[in-house]
Amino acid sequence: EVQLVESGGGLVQPGRSLKLSCAASGFTFSDYNMAWVRQAPTKGLEWVASISYGGSNTHYGDSVKGRFTISRDNAKSTLYLQMDSLRSEDTATYYCARLEIHTMAMGVWGQGVMVTVSS
Amino acid sequence: DIQMTQSPASLSASLGETVTIECLASEDIYSNLAWYQQKPGKSPQLLIYDASSLQDGVPSRFSGSESGTQYSLEINSLQSEDAATYFCQQHHDYPFTFGSGTKLEIK
Numbered sequence: 068e069v070q071l072v073e074s075g076g077g078l079v080q081p082g083r084s085l086k087l088s089c090a091a092s093g094f095t096f097s098d099y100n101m102a103w104v105r106q107a108p109t110k111g112l113e114w115v116a117s118i119s120y121g122g123s124n125t126h127y128g129d130s131v132k133g134r135f136t137i138s139r140d141n142a143k144s145t146l147y148l149q150m151d152s153l154r155s156e157d158t159a160t161y162y163c164a165r166l167e168i169h170t171m172a173m174g175v176w177g178q179g180v181m182v183t184v185s186s
Numbered sequence: 187d188i189q190m191t192q193s194p195a196s197l198s199a200s201l202g203e204t205v206t207i208e209c210l211a212s213e214d215i216y217s218n219l220a221w222y223q224q225k226p227g228k229s230p231q232l233l234i235y236d237a238s239s240l241q242d243g244v245p246s247r248f249s250g251s252e253s254g255t256q257y258s259l260e261i262n263s264l265q266s267e268d269a270a271t272y273f274c275q276q277h278h279d280y281p282f283t284f285g286s287g288t289k290l291e292i293k
Binding site: 117126166167171173 | 224230241
């Protein structure tokens, strides 16, 4: 079964850091570009970052550029999101997603992990 | 950045009816448009990619089309399980951007 499972969320103070993980299974992780998408409570979806299948190319949304870092370990089939200098507006459910081959649509999503930034 | 203007914000329709949701891209995205369905408390699910290609396992009552920079999602023969929020997303150029969502209620 193709599956993505996020972990690492929780409550963190403004200005602090947090690292999310996304464990992939059921497919060849190293064949796929991956992404993080977030959703603030009762709000819409916001694309956060993407990384190429080999890890050499990354892209970030304007709101997180310079503060968040996406990375991957293909040997461990795991995607990461290092979040630094967190702000209250980063409070959201964070989803990892698989970008489908031959298209960049997000065909597989994790269940999401909640990050709350508050003092 | 490419802006995606989605409408309507909400709609209500009866079982068996047909509804259409639209997204207008601020520039040409060359059919690189996806539609997602999200039910309360759940992760989004891909319905349509490349404007009109149906994702595996998605019922054929869902269809996508385009006219210039205007993209549409049509749902035929509405079922109760179609109650959800629908989002469009352009996957042509970074940063990828989503529409604001359409909440569909089934009467």
